[in-house]
Amino acid sequence: MPHPTNQHPKPQPTNRRTLLVVAAVLVNDHNEVLLATRPASKSHAGLWEFPGGKVEQNESPEEALCRELREELGLSAKPSQCVPFRFVSEDCGPFHLLMAVFILRAWEGTPQGLEGQQLRWVAPAELPAHAMPAPDEPLIAPLQAFLAKG
Numbered sequence: 001m002p003h004p005t006n007q008h009p010k011p012q013p014t015n016r017r018t019l020l021v022v023a024a025v026l027v028n029d030h031n032e033v034l035l036a037t038r039p040a041s042k043s044h045a046g047l048w049e050f051p052g053g054k055v056e057q058n059e060s061p062e063e064a065l066c067r068e069l070r071e072e073l074g075l076s077a078k079p080s081q082c083v084p085f086r087f088v089s090e091d092c093g094p095f096h097l098l099m100a101v102f103i104l105r106a107w108e109g110t111p112q113g114l115e116g117q118q119l120r121w122v123a124p125a126e127l128p129a130h131a132m133p134a135p136d137e138p139l140i141a142p143l144q145a146f147l148a149k150g
């Protein structure tokens with residue numbers, strides 16, 4: 001008979017894939033953050049988001065983020081300019097979202113909504129007034145605290 005404390009139940013897999021996503025908090029010289037609307041063709045259409053997207057096979061999170069910034073905003077950024085901030089791990093129903101969020105203070109170019117997104121530079125205090133996907137909500141207070149430090 002095994003000792004009762006050794007009888008741990010076997011963890012049951014959820015049968016959901018973990019989706020690896022990267023997102024960028026672009027911070028400008030006025031300490032504002034760039035938000036973009038999600039295009040009509042995507043889930044959470046019309047909500048505000050941090051630019052980014054899914055990590056593809058054979059690319060690092062930082063490489064994926066630089067690719068997304070180029071494709072979505074026409075910006076040129078280097079993986080070394082992507083500074084890890086936080087990650088979100090959230091049950092999203094059909095999949096589990098693991099979103100790595102990076103801070104960028106340097107890049108080349110001026111952001112353009114190349115996928116038809118609306119773009120807005122937002123002061124930290126104004127972030128809560130922008131409706132974002134639920135997984136982003138726990139990021140807002142830590143981001144405001146981080147930006148307050150300058």
Ligand SMILES: Nc1nc2c([nH]c(=O)n2[C@H]2C[C@H](O)[C@@H](COP(=O)(O)OP(=O)(O)OP(=O)(O)O)O2)c(=O)[nH]1
Nearest residue numbers: 021022023042043049050051052053054133135136
């Ligand atoms: N980029 C981004 N995605 C977010 C945020 N918050 C959040 O829950 N997500 C979720 C929504 C989606 O389920 C997923 C990102 O997928 P996506 O559809 O935007 O990725 P993608 O740009 O690679 O899209 P696609 O090429 O497959 O169309 O992450 C956020 O702030 N930024």
